[in-house]
Amino acid sequence: MKKKGTRATISSPVSKETGCPVARSLSIVGDRWTVLVLRELTMGNRRFEEIQAQTGATPQMLAARLKKLESDGLVERRPYSTRPLRHDYYLTEAGLAFYPVLLALRSWGETWLKSEKEERAIHYTHIPCGQDPGLGPVCQSCGGEMRQDQLVPRFSEAFARERDARKAAFKAARAQN
Secondary structure: OEEEOOEEEOOOOOOOOOOOHHHHHHHHHOOHHHHHHHHHHHOOOOEHHHHHHHHOOOHHHHHHHHHHHHHOOOEEEEEEEEOOEEEEEEEOHHHHOOHHHHHHHHHHHHHHOOOOOOOOOEEEEEOOOOEOOOOOOEOOOOOOEOOHHHEEEEEOHHHHHHHHHHHHHHHHHHHHO
16 A cells, blocks of 8 residues: 555556556455455454355455455454454455445445345434435435444344344354364
């Protein structure tokens, strides 16, 4: 990561090959597993096992994605145990700035990939106005920006069951090994 003005910039592997910001961005976050890892970090899951349970990634795949996100400047590790050495993972400023992209993917998926009978997976309350902000990126009630630190999530019953089932299946599989 390089400093540019007051904000750090990230050096993409394709930075020297193209001026296209989409291509540069995709070189860092352009695969399913990386986006799911970022989703889990924005949902407050910090531990490797929590992230693995909700993404379904293999340990090797998840370790590789976390290492890449760390080297790309989107994630930082902080030790929570020294014996054995274990880390929590946190989003950096650049990682937090990816949140509107997740909101855009959520909005597109809710709009185009679900039937009208299906409930939204996550309902938010926008803290500044106390209302449902809609699908974003700005609150449909007050017009404020939908920032992660100003949204309180509530999972639909179906999505909560899905996440609980993933967690239970992950724990059961680990217990068998």
